[in-house]
Amino acid sequence: MPLYEYVCGECGQRFEQLVWSSKDADQVSCTSCGASKVRRLISVFATASASEKHSHAADAPPCGPNCCRLH
Numbered sequence: 001m002p003l004y005e006y007v008c009g010e011c012g013q014r015f016e017q018l019v020w021s022s023k024d025a026d027q028v029s030c031t032s033c034g035a036s037k038v039r040r041l042i043s044v045f046a047t048a049s050a051s052e053k054h055s056h057a058a059d060a061p062p063c064g065p066n067c068c069r070l071h
Contacts, residue, residue: 003019004025013030015031
C-alpha cells in the first residue's frame, strides 16, 4: 500500500494519503477542506547502500548528529 503526497487545489494544504489501489488514488480528497481537486506530488526519497555512509536528496538539508541511525 503506497503512501502518496498530495496538494489541494482549493486550500493549498499538503497532505499524505495511504492508497489501497490505483483506482483509489484518483478518488482522494483534501484532509483539510474535503475538496476533490487534489494533485499528486512527486516525492523525493533517500537511499543508503553498504558503499555509502549517507545518501540524501539533493535539496535536503544536511544531516545532523541524530538525524538517522546510519552514523
